[in-house]
Amino acid sequence: MYVEHLSLTGYRSYQQLDIGIDPGTTVFVGPNGIGKTNIVEAIGYLASMSSHRVASDRPLVSFGADRALIRGKLVRGEQRTSVEVEINPETANRARINRSNPVRARDAAGILKTVLFAPEDLALIKGDPAGRRRYLDEALVALLPHQAGLRSDYERVLKQRNALLRSARAAGRFSTAHESTLDVWDQHLAESGTKLLHARLVLLERVHPHLQRAYGELTDGSKEADAVYRSNISVLRDEEDGAPASADAVDGVPLTGESAADLTSRFMEALLFHRKKELERGISLVGPHRDELDLMLGHIPAKGYASQGETWSMALALRLAIYYLLKQDDHTPGASPVLILDDVFAELDSQRRDKLAAIVSDAEQVLVTAAVGADIPSGLGGRQVRVVSGGIDDQA
Incomplete structure (x- = not known):
């Protein structure tokens, strides 16, 4: 499965964004704070109808706008599907599937399957139990909507x-x-x-x-x-x-x-x-x-005892485990989930960078964000898209 096209209207820093995305690896490159994560967050939202960064929908709507729209064109094998979600902070969110009549947003959850890793996932190891419970519950919905x-x-x-x-x-x-x-x-x-x-x-x-x-x-x-x-x-x-x-x-x-x-x-x-x-x-x-x-790492709790490298490896492993499970659960062509790595490689040592790149290199679609292209291991390759204020630079 892959996202062929993404359109954002009134979403965070984007009044309007339209971008075609290829299968394989796409790296969104740009300075911190420019809006790279907003793009992959929107794709994650289209899959789960929730954000990995905030608990409420209000911050997702651009300042001064009363709603936000996320539209995605998805490809699964020979099948193409369009999914649109309308985010309304004051009322119920709505979704459209293939331009049908509006339905509840949660009825569209799971059409797109993604596995997203972000630096916030370190809290899965270091943080409170609520985050680990949420990890299980989100995985449940991804596997069985x-x-x-x-x-x-x-x-x-x-x-x-x-x-x-x-x-x-x-x-x-x-x-x-x-x-x-x-x-x-x-x-x-x-x-x-x-x-x-x-x-x-x-x-x-x-x-x-x-x-x-x-x-x-x-x-x-x-x-x-x-x-x-x-x-x-x-x-x-x-x-x-x-x-x-x-x-x-x-x-x-x-x-x-x-x-x-x-x-x-x-x-x-x-x-x-x-x-x-x-x-x-x-x-x-x-x-x-x-x-x-x-x-646990061996017989020792990861929380409080794992090194920084071990903490990163455990957090990545938790997400990759869901990715492997989703792939195992559905062998039909194009069923593999979209893998999203948000600002990950800059935090890893060279050995872990190369190991992670080798693991994800055969995924049908990998979406990566990075402040500089040099953070991406050479073995990953793929297309680089330069993100600028309010959009992308097609000439880069």
Whole structure:
């Protein structure tokens, strides 16, 4: 699969941009802050209907504009598809597929498949558990777009349950009405949470061999990369008094090979066990919104112990693992995802640059951003496009 043409209207720094893109490698070259990342961000948005840089859509719309448009012409084997998404910060986003009637934006997610790596991905290793949970959930949607609702369904139930817990806490007493209503929301939370949790576990089992392969390809192979899912639904003990009620306070044990029925049973048991503490704090303390993905190098946690080079290799390996999995999942002609490397090569030593270039060189389409062309390994080759303020320099 590749993006044949991209058009942006009112998107970030571009009032209007139209660019044809070839299969193979394309390198967008220009000074930092000129808008290179805006181009590849837009392509990533067209695939997932979300940005890898910001949580809300408002920053994506040019200053003074009321909406932004991203249009892409996609090629998959012999099939050509046009996808357009209209980003409306104040109302629901809309999409068109092959100029059809508008549909919900999320209905167009997954038509274009991309795997994007950016320097922000270092937070997958160094940052909070929320980023690692998001990595799994985004990978789920990339692999199985119809599962896009799992996370949103769970968060909707979680929001309602938290509101009930806060209400009971504010009342200063837990009434019979509160108890019966909480029983209902416990069941909803366990059901929706189990679906999300089980999907994450199945995904991680499939990702695992590809993560080990990718990390080995990027390094000398002296250490093995691993990822272990840790859930707090199996922890049945009182927390210490004064422990934080942060949604990122993770305390759990590894889970592997559990059936959905087993997970639901564990979930309900944990909710009942922690009910008193949850009522005291007014927040849900149990569920996949508090789980952790432990990233390991050998028997040592990557977070806090990995060198800078190892951190970069692990972050790259996490993304490449999804790329390998997507390729494995669909062998039809043109199904390979577009690989996006945003400002990556400048941060790597020469050995890792060459190893990464060798890995991605046979991808159907690789989109790279770089401040200077010299950052790109000679083995990668491809077309270079010079990005200037507000557009591209076709004469460069």
